[in-house]
Amino acid sequence: MSSYDVIIIGSGPGGYVCAIRCAQLGLKTAIVEGRETLGGTCLNVGCIPSKALLHASHMLHEAQHNFAAMGLKGKTQSVDWKQMLSYKDDVIGQNTKGVEFLMKKNKVDWLKGWGSIPAAGQVKVGDEVHEAKNIIIASGSEVSSLPGVEIDEKTVVSSTGALEMKKIPNKLVVIGAGVIGLELGSVYSRLGSEVTVVEFLDAVTPGMDGEVQRQFQKMLTKQGINFVMGAAVQGVKSKGGKATVTYKLRKDDSEATIDADTVLVATGRRPYVDGLGLEALGVERSERGQIKTDGNYATNVAGIYAIGDCIDGPMLAHKAEDEGMACAEGLAGQKPHVNYGVIPGVIYTHPEVANVGKTEEQLKDEGVDYKVGKFSFMGNGRAKANFAGDGFVKLLADKATDRILGAHIIGPMAGDLIHEVCVAMEFGAAAEDLARTCHAHPTYSEAVREAALACGDGAIHA
The missing domain is CATH 3.30.390.30 (FAD/NAD-linked reductase, C-terminal dimerisation domain)
Structure with missing residues (x-):
């Protein structure tokens, strides 16, 4: 049985940054990750690959719409989807290998496998149990769907499936006009898909400045993205590689359907804490499933902390990073502070x-x-x-x-x-x-x- 000052469960931006900071501050540190590569959702199936596709599709848009005006003329660009996905995968590989290098550089042990906490001060990975003075949960979040919508990652996909489609769909319906839905909707719109976004509320990007919301939707509409606002999705039926989305308009309760080759479910995310054993430990959680913590990221169980998407606050990689550094510095006796404003x-x-x-x-x-x-x-x-x-x-x-x-x-x-x-x-x-x-x-x-x-x-x- 190995013993550590800190074991961090999860190697996303919150977890791996926390691990590096712990090691820099002289704490013997290990990180638990069950994926084949480090970096969590962000580097593997989230922030980084989506930005690669956003960049590639934006370059296509520039070539199609602005190059000629600048005097850049030649053969019209076409899309090699297989090569674009290969480029995206290469970007993922470079970043995840970079994180693995940083773990070795900072002498952080990678405990490969899925972790659980059988008791305070213990982390089980596979058949091995490791001791830790402090355990930090940085397990992140997972896709949250809707009742009547079953994600199969083929016809009805999450953001993960949207990053590895076999082909570019002719018609794509995006459920949810939040950040993920609009980013990935933009990618496929630029690549030639007919994109329709179905949103429950009356404005895109809920919670943002109202003037920005209105202007943003106008710009995206001008780019060719269709919007159905104030619509409550009732369900999605898949048959023969196609899908039909049924929704009700809130203003008059009328029902309508829309057909698609692919449906992207982008209705938000929820904390991912399955298999950690929190219930048995008595770790308190909110009604939304978030782990409750105090100002020092401590749970109600001594020696167990939590950061990132699995606790309260915006689910943002950089918010998780800041919390990871602050939690590490607190364990090392410093007085850190995260300005959430x-x-x-x-x-x-x-x-x-x-x-x-x-x-x-x-x-x-x-x-x-x-x-x-x-x-x-x-x-x-x-x-x-x-x-x-x-x-x-x-x-x-x-x-x-x-x-x-x-x-x-x-x-x-x-x-x-x-x-x-x-x-x-x-x-x-x-x-x-x-x-x-x-x-x-x-x-x-x-x-x-x-x-x-x-x-x-x-x-x-x-």
Whole structure:
């Protein structure tokens, strides 16, 4: 029986980052993973492979729509789906091998197999039981479906199946207008599929800024994606390699159907804790199945901690990473802190969508007196030169103090631009601080500065 200071169950972004940080801080560490490769859902069947396909399909879109205007002429590009999947798999391989290298570099033992916790201080992997002073659960999440919708990963697929389809479907129905559904819907729309998104609510990307939601849906509609909003899916029937989706419109309770070659179920995710033995241990969980933790990520059972998708909060890889580092530092005697008010969210469509902090709707509900600074990318020289003038930057600041309360960006490189605002918010900056910071010209980042200027006397190029 081997003994460790820390055993981490799960090697996704939360787990492997936590393992590295534990090892850096002098703790004898092991990580448990049952997959053939490390990296969890994110690297194997989530963030990384989806971004590879988003990039490839965006390059196709550029070739088809913008190359000729730039004087780049030649044979029209065609899609070799098998090669595109091979490219995606190569990207996965490079990243998962990189994580394995980092484990070896930091002397973290990989306990290969699926883990369970037979008792506090013990982790069982296969037939072996290992002792640990501390156990950190970083088991992540799994796909959550709907009643009457059975996922077979052939005709009715989850995000996992959508990343490895045998062929590009002629008709794809996406159930759910959240991040995963819109990203993968965009991929297949660019590749030639007729894509229809069916959403229960009346707006895409629930919880985001209302103005961004409306503008985003218009942009995606212009790109060829169809939307059926306010529709409750009743079920999906598969027959002969085809599928029929039945839904009811909430506004009048009328029922309708839509046929598809493939149906992508993108209705969210739920904590994955099966087989860990939490019930027998008495680990408390919420009604939604999340493991309950305190401010130090400790469960109610001494020596057992949890981070990432399996606890409360947004299911984001970078949120899990921050919690992994904080949990490790806490075990090493430090006083870490995760600022949950400054965790950005990004949708990697084109244009990208990014946000951090409060929305206008939240500020109104909270009774906060705020001001808005907004700047369109059509006023940004770099964006216009790159056929990327759609979208805007919106900055929200406290009306009395000018402190930045939130930012919402829809446009080119939004996922990178948002971090300028994140750093500013982390330091309690005012909009004027951003406005008075010199930005290189010509860059997309100037749009952020212009939005900050718009919070004061006015943007220059508006």
